[in-house]
Structure formats: C-alpha cells, structure tokens
Amino acid sequence: xxxxxxxxxxxxxxxxxxxxxxxxxxxxxxxxxxxxxxxxxxxxxxxxxxxxxxxxxxxxxxxxxxxxxxxxxxxxxxx
Numbered sequence: 001x002x003x004x005x006x007x008x009x010x011x012x013x014x015x016x017x018x019x020x021x022x023x024x025x026x027x028x029x030x031x032x033x034x035x036x037x038x039x040x041x042x043x044x045x046x047x048x049x050x051x052x053x054x055x056x057x058x059x060x061x062x063x064x065x066x067x068x069x070x071x072x073x074x075x076x077x078x079x
Contacts, residue, residue, distance in 0.1 A: 018043045027074040
C-alpha cells in the first residue's frame with residue numbers, strides 16, 4: 001500500500017478583485033440604437049469599470065460619451 005503525502009508548502013492564495021455594480025446608464029448611438037452601460041466599482045481601489053449588459057467592455061471618454069470596442073461612440077446625454 002502506498003501512502004499519499006500532502007504538500008508541505010502552503011497553498012497559494014489568489015487575490016481576486018471584487019466588483020460591485022453601482023448603476024446602469026441608458027445610452028444611445030447616432031442611429032438611435034439603445035444600450036445600457038453598467039458602471040462597476042472595482043475593489044480594492046477607487047477604479048470604475050464600464051461594460052454593456054452583455055459584458056462587452058466600453059471606454060469612458062467624457063461625462064457624456066462612451067466608446068465601444070468597434071470605435072462606435074454612444075452617448076448618455078440628451079441633445
């Protein structure tokens with residue numbers, strides 16, 4: 001019979017970044033298509049992260065505009 005030995009090294013802990021949904025912003029593009037941008041708070045740190053409802057990351061341009069990965073701009077401010 002063979003005895004199995006446990007490793008004497010402690011298991012490595014993975015530091016995960018927790019995220020919390022802060023709010024959702026209704027947005028639209030120049031063609032009138034509607035989008036929902038989710039604003040996430042990433043812990044630890046003061047960082048915000050932005051995605052569409054389907055998880056597609058978007059880039060914050062300014063207080064009214066987000067950029068999709070395709071380069072298309074969407075707006076959360078009314079004209």
